[in-house]
Amino acid sequence: MSHFIAQPKQGVPFVSVQAMAKLINSLGVENVLLDLTNKLETDFARWTEFDKSPRYAAHSPEGVIELMPVSDGQMFSCKYVNGHPKNTFRELQTVAAFGILADVDSGYPVMISEMCLLTALRTAATSAMVAKYLAPKNSTTLTLIGNGAQSEFQALAFKAVLGITHIRLYDIDKSASKKAFANLSACGLNVTICNSVQEAVKGADIITTCTADKTNATILTNDMIPQGVHINAIGGDCPGKTELDARLLERANVFVEYEPQTRIEGEIQQMSPSFTVTEFHNVINKQSLGRTSQDELTIFDGVGFASEDFTALVFIRDELIKTGEFALLDLITQQADPRNLFSVLSDQPLVKEHVA
Amino acid sequence: MSHFIAQPKQGVPFVSVQAMAKLINSLGVENVLLDLTNKLETDFARWTEFDKSPRYAAHSPEGVIELMPVSDGQMFSCKYVNGHPKNTFRELQTVAAFGILADVDSGYPVMISEMCLLTALRTAATSAMVAKYLAPKNSTTLTLIGNGAQSEFQALAFKAVLGITHIRLYDIDKSASKKAFANLSACGLNVTICNSVQEAVKGADIITTCTADKTNATILTNDMIPQGVHINAIGGDCPGKTELDARLLERANVFVEYEPQTRIEGEIQQMSPSFTVTEFHNVINKQSLGRTSQDELTIFDGVGFASEDFTALVFIRDELIKTGEFALLDLITQQADPRNLFSVLSDQPLVKEHVA
Numbered sequence: 001m002s003h004f005i006a007q008p009k010q011g012v013p014f015v016s017v018q019a020m021a022k023l024i025n026s027l028g029v030e031n032v033l034l035d036l037t038n039k040l041e042t043d044f045a046r047w048t049e050f051d052k053s054p055r056y057a058a059h060s061p062e063g064v065i066e067l068m069p070v071s072d073g074q075m076f077s078c079k080y081v082n083g084h085p086k087n088t089f090r091e092l093q094t095v096a097a098f099g100i101l102a103d104v105d106s107g108y109p110v111m112i113s114e115m116c117l118l119t120a121l122r123t124a125a126t127s128a129m130v131a132k133y134l135a136p137k138n139s140t141t142l143t144l145i146g147n148g149a150q151s152e153f154q155a156l157a158f159k160a161v162l163g164i165t166h167i168r169l170y171d172i173d174k175s176a177s178k179k180a181f182a183n184l185s186a187c188g189l190n191v192t193i194c195n196s197v198q199e200a201v202k203g204a205d206i207i208t209t210c211t212a213d214k215t216n217a218t219i220l221t222n223d224m225i226p227q228g229v230h231i232n233a234i235g236g237d238c239p240g241k242t243e244l245d246a247r248l249l250e251r252a253n254v255f256v257e258y259e260p261q262t263r264i265e266g267e268i269q270q271m272s273p274s275f276t277v278t279e280f281h282n283v284i285n286k287q288s289l290g291r292t293s294q295d296e297l298t299i300f301d302g303v304g305f306a307s308e309d310f311t312a313l314v315f316i317r318d319e320l321i322k323t324g325e326f327a328l329l330d331l332i333t334q335q336a337d338p339r340n341l342f343s344v345l346s347d348q349p350l351v352k353e354h355v356a
Numbered sequence: 357m358s359h360f361i362a363q364p365k366q367g368v369p370f371v372s373v374q375a376m377a378k379l380i381n382s383l384g385v386e387n388v389l390l391d392l393t394n395k396l397e398t399d400f401a402r403w404t405e406f407d408k409s410p411r412y413a414a415h416s417p418e419g420v421i422e423l424m425p426v427s428d429g430q431m432f433s434c435k436y437v438n439g440h441p442k443n444t445f446r447e448l449q450t451v452a453a454f455g456i457l458a459d460v461d462s463g464y465p466v467m468i469s470e471m472c473l474l475t476a477l478r479t480a481a482t483s484a485m486v487a488k489y490l491a492p493k494n495s496t497t498l499t500l501i502g503n504g505a506q507s508e509f510q511a512l513a514f515k516a517v518l519g520i521t522h523i524r525l526y527d528i529d530k531s532a533s534k535k536a537f538a539n540l541s542a543c544g545l546n547v548t549i550c551n552s553v554q555e556a557v558k559g560a561d562i563i564t565t566c567t568a569d570k571t572n573a574t575i576l577t578n579d580m581i582p583q584g585v586h587i588n589a590i591g592g593d594c595p596g597k598t599e600l601d602a603r604l605l606e607r608a609n610v611f612v613e614y615e616p617q618t619r620i621e622g623e624i625q626q627m628s629p630s631f632t633v634t635e636f637h638n639v640i641n642k643q644s645l646g647r648t649s650q651d652e653l654t655i656f657d658g659v660g661f662a663s664e665d666f667t668a669l670v671f672i673r674d675e676l677i678k679t680g681e682f683a684l685l686d687l688i689t690q691q692a693d694p695r696n697l698f699s700v701l702s703d704q705p706l707v708k709e710h711v712a
Contacts, residue, residue, distance in 0.1 A: 008448055014685070016685065016686035016687065017686050017687065017688065017689050017690070017700065018686055021700050021701050024701060025701055025702075029701060051414060053412070056409070056412065056423070056425055058407060058425065058427045058432055058460070060427075060429065060460045060461070062460075062461050062462070062463075063462075063463050064463070065427070065432050065458060065460065065463050067412070067423055067425055067434060069412055069414065069423055071414050071416075071421075073416065076414055076421050078423060078436070080434070080456060080458075080465065082458070082462075082463025082464070083463070084461075084462055084463040087462055087463070087694065088694045088695065090462075091692075091694065092364055092462055092464065092694065093688060093689055093694050093697075094694060096462075096463055096464050096465065096688045098465070098687050098688070100436060102421060102436075102438070104414070104416045104418075104421065105416070105418050105440075106418070106419075106438075106440055106443055106446075106448055106452075107418075107419050107420070107421050107438025107439065107440040107443070107452055108438070108448065108452050109436065109452065109454070112468075114686075114687050114688070114689070116688060116689040116697065116700075117689065117697065117700060117701070120697055147695075148695045149694065149695050149696070149697035149698075150697075152697075152698035153697075153698065176695050179693065179695060179696050183696070183698045183699070329370070329372065330372035330373050330374055330470075331372065331373065331454050331470050332373065332449060332452040332454070332470070332472060333373050333449055333452075333470070333472040333473065334373070336447075337535065338443065338444045338447065338448065338449050338450060338505065339444065339503075339504045339505050339532050339535060340505070340535050340539070341449075341472065341473065341476055341505035341506075341508075341509075342476075342505075342508035342509065342539045343539070344373065344377050344472075344473060345377050345380060345381055345385060345473070346381075
């Protein structure tokens with residue numbers, strides 16, 4: 001039962017948005033990003049232990065609802081996540097995610113957690129993990145094209161993990177850049193708002209594209225990008241949603257998380273099925289080369305993979321075990337005789353609910 | 357926003373085990389089973405509106421963890437459900453299920469609910485719905501082979517929907533039969549505990565098999581079963597788990613929920629891929645015949661389909677809207693500016709958590 005935070009009969013530990021924010025603040029967001037980057041690296045190194053499948057996606061005219069299940073044989077995790085760009089205009093989140101962590105041996109859920117914050121953290125930590133291997137040496141400047149919900153987390157992960165000091169911001173909506181400027185200046189970064197993509201990418205060592213439009217856009221054109229930079233392309237993450245000029249992909253050494261999923265969802269959906277990419281775990285495990293020279297153009301075609309959520313959920317579980325502070329949900333029946341489910345209708349409550 | 361129980365900013369409505377038991381008791385379990393049977397019939401009649409896929413299953417030596425997503429274009433539902441027969445021996449449930457109902461237009465979760473009780477109810481109501489069309493006329497006697505968690509719900513659904521008055525019980529574990537006897541006698545049914553399968557099926561109009569062993573068992577052999585009965589075979593529901601003699605299937609007219617899933621999980625996994633079955637929605641929609649004579653042997657090879665959970669979750673949502681009584685979970689971030697997710701780390705709580 002060592003996978004459990006609480007005894008199964010006590011209820012299912014629940015991490016609300018407030019509890020997650022409190023936990024991250026108490027640990028320090030940069031510490032969390034650094035720790036999570038290391039845990040991701042450890043789990044990517046044991047890539048073959050995970051039972052992997054492309055995510056389940058229910059597409060609709062306004063967006064997509066996805067399920068991202070994965071298991072390492074000990075624990076199972078699944079994230080529910082949507083992507084609805086137009087939610088912004090009705091004051092709802094574009095991404096409303098939550099996650100389930102379960103024990104494979106008993107099939108019992110071990111934790112249910114918010115994953116709006118946690119997804120932002122794991123996405124940023126994944127970008128930083130990849131950039132550790134692919135970004136040019138001594139990188140100091142990160143350009144963020146798209147200054148929405150993900151941008152601050154990206155900046156802080158690159159600061160914590162790679163020592164980035166300068167951030168260049170561009171968004172078609174200037175108020176988004178101003179928001180990111182305010183948040184990031186307060187974190188000790190040297191931040192510049194730019195008036196065009198072309199201006200923003202000037203002098204960048206690393207360029208992150210994280211725009212939200214569900215279209216085949218060309219955020220970065222071929223002529224804008226010199227050799228020697230690392231592009232962290234994380235906004236193109238579903239069919240019909242891309243950010244890069246195909247000629248950039250042709251020029252670059254392209255790295256992906258899980259090739260079968262990225263072929264469907266990533267920038268490389270623009271390319272022929274024979275276009276060569278490298279699964280990133282092979283770089284960690286020294287079976288493939290990462291960056292081979294300072295002049296090389298590298299691209300991480302990141303779409304987000306279920307194992308990253310797994311790593312993040314296990315990280316939170318381990319922190320909850322340390323603190324011992326968590327709410328419990330009365331989600332699973334608790335009758336004395338498992339075969340007597342019917343008795344639950346007449347029994348007195350067996351679990352006292354208390355959500356902090 | 358008519359799909360929502362509460363405004364999205366209020367939090368995600370949560371139905372605990374206690375809340376579900378309270379709701380079912382207040383409505384009356386037989387009324388719920390009757391209502392649910394009618395709702396299932398309505399949803400099966402609009403079968404083509406559902407976006408269907410076989411469930412996702414992560415198998416392990418001790419059991420299986422499944423995800424059952426489905427959408428009708430308006431609402432999306434997904435059930436998390438495990439099947440771990442050995443959990444009984446460690447005083448855990450063999451099935452620990454919960455469900456998510458979401459709004460397709462915004463991608464927001466609308467409700468999170470326990471589904472141990474709700475699955476038992478929807479499974480029983482599905483069996484009763486099918487039997488309405490397939491059981492011999494004026495059926496009065498139901499045999500239950502396997503007297504575990506599902507058995508009382510089955511008996512009461514058949515009582516409420518078909519007017520069944522007599523129940524014959526058999527289980528290899530006599531204490532399970534005694535438990536079902538006590539529960540069902542108290543519900544006004546005439547109940548008999550039998551010493552063998554052969555004895556139990558005597559005089560039955562309908563035979564339900566709902567055993568739990570994850571093996572290819574032969575609970576009903578060919579010689580035990582006369583023509584003219586309806587077999588409701590619901591225990592065989594994953595690869596390597598069957599209950600019926602193949603010769604019974606050959607003799608019978610076999611009905612299934614969703615053929616691609618039942619070929620993998622149902623009794624018909626024993627048969628060749630060309631073995632003829634009828635998807636049950638065709639019977640409701642008068643595109644296929646149900647029972648054609650009193651002498652016919654009919655079999656419902658039920659494995660449980662995601663749309664049944666969808667129907668059940670929507671049913672509970674509608675009841676919650678009526679009562680206005682529900683708990684709320686702080687599961688989705690609520691910052692004023694959707695793009696300013698980072699602000700959640702510093703903001704004061706926006707949702708006051710209160711779980712009843």
